[in-house]
Amino acid sequence: MDDIVKQALARWPNVPHCSGWLRLDARGHWRLRDEADQLQGAPGTPVRHEALNAFISRNYERGADGQWYFQNGPQRVYVELEYTPWVVRLAKAQDGALELTDHTGNAFEPAAVYIDEQGSVLFAASAPSSNPAHSRVALLHDHDLDAFSQHATLDDDGESGTFHWRADADLPLQAIARADVPARFGFVQSPEQKEKAEKAQG
Structure with missing residues (x-):
């Protein structure tokens, strides 16, 4: 502030x-x-x-x-x-690693990835406290969905799979209902x- x-x-x-x-x-x-x-x-x-x-x-x-x-x-x-309270863009850094930047210009480090029933992708960061409802959750800008799909592998159900975030840090894709997001993330x-x-x- x-x-x-x-x-x-x-x-x-x-x-x-x-x-x-x-x-x-x-x-x-x-x-x-x-x-x-x-x-x-x-x-x-x-x-x-x-x-x-x-x-x-x-x-x-x-x-x-x-x-x-x-x-x-x-x-x-x-x-x-x-x-959601945050919106992120997905891009590649100069070293080729993926990076997320929120709408205020700060780096966003994801701990979980979700896909809702409309195909929107959400990233959740590590909770800043012991209360999981205080975890930052961000919507991926729709212009970056194609880039996201190049680094994601979907299972046969189309709702779960893996997002290849870092070489040593794949994140599982989890289904979430859009209506549940506000309560889930407080x-x-x-x-x-x-x-x-x-x-x-x-």
Whole structure:
């Protein structure tokens, strides 16, 4: 988190949060959603400004309740997730080894690979704590599915197999239901819908 953001939080600790205004799409793009987008359920406008993209990425965090947010100065802006909290690209390094990079520009080291019923590929990193629900999970950008298939071997059932990640580190492919992913990895896909549901109950 940027120092200027930490200073703003210390100075104005009780600024109300907002939800519905920012979305992470399935290709790792930040999208701004105005009131019309929210009313229509539209994905919003991609953020093209390089510095703003970088600022959002540096201040992207997970709350204890599983909601992901962008800390915009003193205000917490909850992020709508098209699928997972992270999106990764697959490429070859100069030495020929495969590498994954997340949508914020950081390396992503997978510990497990999943395929859902729609053919989407997800990578899970090692859990940062003893709670497996806190493991980082990332969707593979759809442009990299062909590259992935060149390094994967599917079994006859089409749902299991092996991903050849490193020379000494093959990862088994595991089937997962798309609807189970948020609960399995401990994140809230739509803070906006969660907030509406809580207001309706209250």
